[in-house]
Amino acid sequence: MAQRYEVRLSGSGGQGLVLGGVILAEAVALFEGINAVQTQSYGPEARGGASKSEVIISDESIDYPKATKIDLLLSLTQEACDKYSVDLKEGGILIADKRMVTKLPEGNYKVYHLPIIDTAKEKAGKVFVANIVALGAIAGLLDSVSIENVEKAVLQRVPKGTENLNRRALALGYELVT
Amino acid sequence: MSGKEVFYQGNEACAEGALYAGCRFFGGYPITPSTEVAEFLSRRLPRVGGAFIQMEDEIAAMASIIGASLVGKKSLTATSGPGMSLKLENIGFACITEVPCVIVNVMRGGPSTGLPTGPGQSDVMQAKWGTHGDHPAIALAPASVQEIFNETVRAFNISERLRTPVILLTDEIIGHMREKITIPEKGELEIWDRPRPDCPPEEYLPYDTSKGIIPPMADFGSGYRWHVTGLNHDASGFPTNKPSLVQPEEERLMAKVTENLDIIEKYEHLTKDGAKVGIVAYGSSARSANAAIRLALEEGIPVDFIRPITLWPYPSQPTIEMAEKVDTIVVPEMNLGQMIDEVQRCIEGRAKVVGVNRVDGDPITPENILEKIREVA
Amino acid sequence: MAFDYDKYMRPGKLPHIWCPGCAHGIVMKSIIRAIDRVGLDKDRTVIVSGIGCASRMPGYVDFNTLHTTHGRSLAFATGVKLADPSLNVICVAGDGDALAIGGNHFIHACRRNIDITMVVFNNNIYGMTGGQFSPTTPHGKLASTTPYGNPDYAFDVVELSMGAGATYVSRGTVYHAVPLERQIADGITHKGMSVIDALCTCPTTYGRRNKLGSATDMILWFKDNTVGIKAAERLSPEERAEKILTGVFRQDIKPEYCEEYQKIIDMAKGA
Numbered sequence: 001m002a003q004r005y006e007v008r009l010s011g012s013g014g015q016g017l018v019l020g021g022v023i024l025a026e027a028v029a030l031f032e033g034i035n036a037v038q039t040q041s042y043g044p045e046a047r048g049g050a051s052k053s054e055v056i057i058s059d060e061s062i063d064y065p066k067a068t069k070i071d072l073l074l075s076l077t078q079e080a081c082d083k084y085s086v087d088l089k090e091g092g093i094l095i096a097d098k099r100m101v102t103k104l105p106e107g108n109y110k111v112y113h114l115p116i117i118d119t120a121k122e123k124a125g126k127v128f129v130a131n132i133v134a135l136g137a138i139a140g141l142l143d144s145v146s147i148e149n150v151e152k153a154v155l156q157r158v159p160k161g162t163e164n165l166n167r168r169a170l171a172l173g174y175e176l177v178t
Numbered sequence: 179m180s181g182k183e184v185f186y187q188g189n190e191a192c193a194e195g196a197l198y199a200g201c202r203f204f205g206g207y208p209i210t211p212s213t214e215v216a217e218f219l220s221r222r223l224p225r226v227g228g229a230f231i232q233m234e235d236e237i238a239a240m241a242s243i244i245g246a247s248l249v250g251k252k253s254l255t256a257t258s259g260p261g262m263s264l265k266l267e268n269i270g271f272a273c274i275t276e277v278p279c280v281i282v283n284v285m286r287g288g289p290s291t292g293l294p295t296g297p298g299q300s301d302v303m304q305a306k307w308g309t310h311g312d313h314p315a316i317a318l319a320p321a322s323v324q325e326i327f328n329e330t331v332r333a334f335n336i337s338e339r340l341r342t343p344v345i346l347l348t349d350e351i352i353g354h355m356r357e358k359i360t361i362p363e364k365g366e367l368e369i370w371d372r373p374r375p376d377c378p379p380e381e382y383l384p385y386d387t388s389k390g391i392i393p394p395m396a397d398f399g400s401g402y403r404w405h406v407t408g409l410n411h412d413a414s415g416f417p418t419n420k421p422s423l424v425q426p427e428e429e430r431l432m433a434k435v436t437e438n439l440d441i442i443e444k445y446e447h448l449t450k451d452g453a454k455v456g457i458v459a460y461g462s463s464a465r466s467a468n469a470a471i472r473l474a475l476e477e478g479i480p481v482d483f484i485r486p487i488t489l490w491p492y493p494s495q496p497t498i499e500m501a502e503k504v505d506t507i508v509v510p511e512m513n514l515g516q517m518i519d520e521v522q523r524c525i526e527g528r529a530k531v532v533g534v535n536r537v538d539g540d541p542i543t544p545e546n547i548l549e550k551i552r553e554v555a
Numbered sequence: 556m557a558f559d560y561d562k563y564m565r566p567g568k569l570p571h572i573w574c575p576g577c578a579h580g581i582v583m584k585s586i587i588r589a590i591d592r593v594g595l596d597k598d599r600t601v602i603v604s605g606i607g608c609a610s611r612m613p614g615y616v617d618f619n620t621l622h623t624t625h626g627r628s629l630a631f632a633t634g635v636k637l638a639d640p641s642l643n644v645i646c647v648a649g650d651g652d653a654l655a656i657g658g659n660h661f662i663h664a665c666r667r668n669i670d671i672t673m674v675v676f677n678n679n680i681y682g683m684t685g686g687q688f689s690p691t692t693p694h695g696k697l698a699s700t701t702p703y704g705n706p707d708y709a710f711d712v713v714e715l716s717m718g719a720g721a722t723y724v725s726r727g728t729v730y731h732a733v734p735l736e737r738q739i740a741d742g743i744t745h746k747g748m749s750v751i752d753a754l755c756t757c758p759t760t761y762g763r764r765n766k767l768g769s770a771t772d773m774i775l776w777f778k779d780n781t782v783g784i785k786a787a788e789r790l791s792p793e794e795r796a797e798k799i800l801t802g803v804f805r806q807d808i809k810p811e812y813c814e815e816y817q818k819i820i821d822m823a824k825g826a
Binding site: 202203205221224225227229231233234235237238239241242243244245246247248249250251253267268271398399400401403404405406407408409416417 | 639
């Protein structure tokens with residue numbers, strides 16, 4: 001893998017993107033044995049506002065913990081996409097929600113315009129697992145982490161009793177890209 | 179290091195480190211971005227028979243941990259800038275009464291309420307000079323989640339051994355950042371406890387320094403009835419305003435730090451052949467500095483690096499060595515120039531000193547520092 | 556036989572700093588007799604204070620004593636008590652210390668119902684700093700910072716304590732030293748937050764300025780101007796309005812804070 005791989009998960013507060021970043025980073029750091037650092041940036045809102053969570057993945061030690069040249073960006077809202085896509089590097093991957101993000105940024109990106117929220121709502125049955133659906137898609141596109149290890153990390157973090165729902169959400173997200 | 183691997187946030191690592199060090203009391207008040215320390219300990223302290231209390235304000239939180247420490251419990255509080263300002267009064271009380279305790283300040287931006295969710299490093303001078311009156315100051319500034327764990331343990335150890343408050347200065351970035359860390363097995367890290375008296379209670383003088391500058395401290399309730407006061411006091415602990423007693427006592431408080439630098443001072447000093455530029459950086463800015471130094475080397479510019487892990491007392495000696503070698507020292511910090519004054523003070527003009535300063539709520543990037551390196555190289 | 560105060564006094568720490576005629580000594584002695592009456596172990600008793608004349612009291616008595624910062628005695632005491640609930644914890648504070656700078660700690664200690672006994676040495680003035688008005692200085696009275704009369708209204712310590720949730724609340728005076736002693740003793744044995752509003756006097760900085768007569772006159776004033784709450788029932792509303800009520804206003808049984816926290820410890824250890 002590349003020396004340093006930067007992932008940014010963006011959307012609005014309450015969409016579970018901080019947790020999504022934590023799960024992805026745990027899958028990488030604890031189960032793949034590769035270095036990962038997770039950070040977040042947030043405003044005063046507990047819900048709403050633009051929110052981002054970042055995961056830096058590297059074979060080497062990670063000094064600067066924030067993303068500057070993003071390899072993979074997830075955006076679940078238009079506001080987040082507009083605000084956070086500026087750091088996406090040329091040739092990078094953009095995963096944008098089909099319903100929420102209608103205007104895609106111009107540039108040389110590999111774009112995956114996916115029905116993440118709709119899949120969560122209609123196929124998984126709960127809109128609040130959109131973050132896990134998104135994780136499934138990310139896992140399908142990342143070389144550094146297997147879907148099995150992401151699932152392990154998901155099950156470690158989600159509330160008891162929601163394991164099947166989350167497992168299904170993850171699989172549905174994975175299917176969107178594979 | 180062997181032990182349990184976990185993926186922890188800096189604030190969680192701090193709380194876990196406190197438990198490892200033997201902390202059994204936490205008094206706090208909710209404040210961003212430190213609240214996770216309190217939340218973690220509200221779950222974990224009762225499991226080990228300890229106590230967590232959310233007090234009515236920051237002042238009370240600080241007071242409560244001093245009270246608990248006097249009973250013999252290792253005690254912690256955690257806060258951020260606005261709360262730190264309120265705690266200072268009682269931190270001074272802990273200094274003069276020599277009650278061990280650890281204060282975590284997860285620094286955020288701005289004076290007053292400032293940037294509650296943004297990072298800052300603007301409380302480093304407050305950590306040294308915030309409290310009124312002369313007093314010793316010890317502040318540790320870890321730069322990674324593992325280091326937060328280890329330095330929290332060390333903060334308790336130093337506080338206990340020297341009977342003085344110790345401040346752990348982290349910031350919003352490393353406080354909220356998550357990394358894999360190893361929680362060492364019990365016994366792997368040394369744990370120190372405060373000196374306690376072994377004389378008969380009737381002979382106990384709480385500030386008797388005839389056997390060393392750190393007098394033994396009795397737990398309230400253990401049979402040694404003593405008087406604790408924030409007034410200047412004599413060896414018996416009772417108030418005095420005798421000049422011949424006050425001055426040596428105040429000097430002794432300072433000497434506890436200056437005579438124990440071997441257990442307090444900690445820094446990294448990395449040198450490269452031919453470096454004409456040096457960097458002094460701490461906390462999360464040190465991570466950016468590390469990245470910048472690597473990038474500079476790729477461009478053929480060698481850069482020396484000092485990372486104080488103990489911020490106060492400041493590691494003067496290595497900084498003087500650096501100043502004698504390089505032409506320019508770059509000091510990146512998330513404030514408008516605080517530790518840069520300390521660097522200038524201790525090198526006494528041996529090199530030029532320039533800052534890289536950001537207070538906009540975004541971290542200093544490696545690129546910010548690299549630009550400055552190129553400029554001065 | 557006369558009461559032997561020496562058993563509880565630290566040798567060599569007198570004379571105290573209080574002015575001639577100050578009534579704080581009467582409250583201190585009432586506290587000592589109350590401690591003796593209850594039979595507290597000196598080694599297991601902690602007396603905590605803040606700043607001010609009253610707060611110098613712990614230095615004179617032979618217990619574990621903690622003279623803290625202005626207004627903060629209850630916050631320190633809360634740490635002491637929760638860290639070792641088997642200790643007996645008593646706080647002493649002046650009215651300014653307890654209710655102005657320490658007002659927030661006061662109401663929250665009451666709210667928690669933590670097992671601390673708080674004795675307010677209520678002399679209606681900041682004495683140590685030279686007679687500035689306090690939260691219990693009556694409206695219109697003179698102080699060094701109310702040269703035209705006090706525009707503020709005073710706290711009623713009893714009402715405040717009850718409103719905030721203290722479960723033992725009483726008021727005594729330095730004229731009625733024996734009932735005061737009994738109230739303090741009951742406050743100590745009461746499991747939960749106890750507040751004793753001990754009305755006392757500051758002839759030097761309050762009495763003189765307000766022409767209240769000699770130190771003795773000021774103490775005698777309590778005799779004529781206070782009435783026990785039982786006796787007050789026999790007075791007309793007009794007569795009662797003229798008097799300060801004394802006695803035990805509340806003595807409720809309610810779960811105490813440290814006992815509640817012990818349940819949390821038991822629960823967490825089981826989890």
